[in-house]
Amino acid sequence: MDIQTRARFSARARVIKALSHPSRLFIVDELSRGERCVCELTELIGADTSTVSKHLSILRNAGIIRDDKRGTQVFYQLTMPCVLRFLDCVETIMQENAQAQMSLMG
Amino acid sequence: MDIQTRARFSARARVIKALSHPSRLFIVDELSRGERCVCELTELIGADTSTVSKHLSILRNAGIIRDDKRGTQVFYQLTMPCVLRFLDCVETIMQENAQAQMSLMG
DNA sequence: TGGTTAATTGGTAAAATAGCCAAGAAGTAT
DNA sequence: ATACTTCTTGGCTATTTTACCAATTAACCA
Numbered sequence: 001m002d003i004q005t006r007a008r009f010s011a012r013a014r015v016i017k018a019l020s021h022p023s024r025l026f027i028v029d030e031l032s033r034g035e036r037c038v039c040e041l042t043e044l045i046g047a048d049t050s051t052v053s054k055h056l057s058i059l060r061n062a063g064i065i066r067d068d069k070r071g072t073q074v075f076y077q078l079t080m081p082c083v084l085r086f087l088d089c090v091e092t093i094m095q096e097n098a099q100a101q102m103s104l105m106g
Numbered sequence: 107m108d109i110q111t112r113a114r115f116s117a118r119a120r121v122i123k124a125l126s127h128p129s130r131l132f133i134v135d136e137l138s139r140g141e142r143c144v145c146e147l148t149e150l151i152g153a154d155t156s157t158v159s160k161h162l163s164i165l166r167n168a169g170i171i172r173d174d175k176r177g178t179q180v181f182y183q184l185t186m187p188c189v190l191r192f193l194d195c196v197e198t199i200m201q202e203n204a205q206a207q208m209s210l211m212g
Numbered sequence: 213t214g215g216t217t218a219a220t221t222g223g224t225a226a227a228a229t230a231g232c233c234a235a236g237a238a239g240t241a242t
Numbered sequence: 243a244t245a246c247t248t249c250t251t252g253g254c255t256a257t258t259t260t261a262c263c264a265a266t267t268a269a270c271c272a
């Protein structure tokens with residue numbers, strides 16, 4: 001792999017890596033139904049506020065979500081709805097995997 | 107997040123995590139043009155055979171690719187072409203990010 | 213001003229990931 | 243049988259990721 005090709009795939013991997021965590025996928029799913037503040041997401045996820053804040057910054061740095069400060073709160077919203085279609089594909093993969101498992105068991 | 111919800115998003119994250127590495131994305135891209143043996147992928151990526159083999163097993167365990175042994179060689183092929191559409195979305199995100207960067211610079 | 217809420221940032225320890233080398237397994241050929 | 247090729251697995255180290263706590267910043271209110 002030459003330098004440019006490696007750089008191209010590394011950039012893609014950085015975006016995907018931002019999505020490769022249960023809490024971050026949960027955030028994306030939740031934001032697909034509308035904007036949420038950090039406090040709401042923290043409550044739903046059930047982790048420390050600082051943990052959720054860091055997850056949000058990872059998604060923001062990847063360009064997947066956007067923040068909007070209003071008063072003391074910060075609201076986040078999806079900027080890339082196409083990731084939802086991606087998640088549909090992931091769901092398909094999981095169903096196929098489950099079926100393959102079932103058929104192995106007879 | 108209750109146990110079931112967490113389990114659901116963890117399962118999704120496992121699939122996505124399998125895609126979150128430059129070499130593994132390269133493999134998916136390469137396989138989108140047809141099956142390849144481990145030796146071909148190793149040559150293209152330029153890493154140790156054992157490293158590539160481990161990347162392949164990660165993708166296989168996630169249900170994204172399938173192996174087919176023929177003689178001493180093992181050929182891999184995509185089982186989930188829908189991941190390619192996912193990668194299109196990633197490309198879109200990257201372009202949007204690049205544009206945002208440009209506009210910040212004026 | 214002082215107090216309160218909301219969120220981010222720095223620090224740290226535990227866990228997961230990645231890469232190479234060495235060794236082993238499986239097939240083919242001489 | 244021996245040698246050779248192809249691939250996988252185990253071992254090890256280095257790097258990255260994750261989560262919590264503590265401290266800080268920022269906005270609002272009494």
